[in-house]
Amino acid sequence: EAGVAQSPRYKIIEKRQSVAFWCNPISGHATLYWYQQILGQGPKLLIQFQNNGVVDDSQLPKDRFSAERLKGVDSTLKIQPAKLEDSAVYLCASSRFGNEQFFGPGTRLTVL
Amino acid sequence: AQSVAQPEDQVNVAEGNPLTxxxxxxxxxxxxxxxxxxxxxxxxxxxxxxxxxxxLVKGSYGFEAEFNKSQTSFHLKxxxxxxxxxxxYFCAVRDPRYNFNKFYFGSGTKLNVKP
Known part of the structure; x- marks a missing residue:
């Protein structure tokens, strides 16, 4: 089966600019996750969708980050405006309930 | 608070030796x-x-892990x-109390295998 797709793979922006990341999960996976991974750290969950509903966004900085999963398939994560500390790899993952997560290759964001 | 601990930031081992x-x-x-x-x-x-x-769980690439319920550990070997x-390498734990997948991740351990 095809894996989790993410784009772009790399993005460089200046602080206060906006950026958006796209994720297409594995077909049939109801759960979609967005993680932020800062260099040298483990993934930090930003938001989790079950179909097109949000089940956990407790660690999402809602003043600048937003995400949607229209029609319960692909998803977009947006940062507006970006800060220097947002420089990280943004990972998207999907899973079936009770099973392991499948991760995409990630988007490396650099904020200058 | 729920947490996952990986006490070693880095593990160094020689090729051919066992690793944990x-x-x-x-x-x-x-x-x-x-x-x-x-x-x-x-x-x-x-x-x-x-x-x-x-x-003792067997996985991909010859890896296995030992589950110890009393010590709440799951060491990779x-x-x-x-x-x-x-x-x-990242350890993660799924919390079964929710009706959706909720995972907690450790901070990761860098494994260096030297020839």
């Missing part, structure tokens, strides 16, 4: 532990998980390390 990467957790209920591996510039890849049954095993 440690993981302990503090998660309510009967959680399910997992191991993932991350190669440079790649996303995380699933290695293995414990569900029920035998406490391999009898003979390869240079190609050098990567970043």
């Amino acid at each position: 990467v440690k993981c302990t957790y503090s998660v309510s209920g009967n959680p399910y532990p997992f191991w993932y591996v991350q190669y440079p510039n790649r996303g995380l890849q699933f290695l293995l998980k414990y569900i029920t049954g035998d406490n 391999k009898p003979s390390a390869l240079v190609s095993d050098s990567a970043l």
Whole structure:
């Protein structure tokens, strides 16, 4: 089966600019996750969708980050405006309930 | 608070020697532990998980993990390390109390296998 797709793979922006990341999960996976991974750290969950509903966004900085999963398939994560500390790899993952997560290759964001 | 601990930031081992990467957790209920591996510039890849049954779980690439319920640990092991095993390893635990998948990740352990 095809894996989790993410784009772009790399993005460089200046602080206060906006950026958006796209994720297409594995077909049939109801759960979609967005993680932020800062260099040298483990993934930090930003938001989790079950179909097109949000089940956990407790660690999402809602003043600048937003995400949607229209029609319960692909998803977009947006940062507006970006800060220097947002420089990280943004990972998207999907899973079936009770099973392991499948991760995409990630988007490396650099904020200058 | 729920947490997953990987006490070693880095593990160094010579090729051909056995390796162990440690993981302990503090998660309510009967959680399910997992191991993932991350190669440079790649996303995380699933290695293995414990569900029920035998406490020694066998996974991909010759890795295995030992589940210890009383010590709430799930240490990753391999009898003979390869240079190609050098990567970043993450322990994760699924909290079964929710009707959706809720995972907690450790901070990762860098495994260096030297020829």
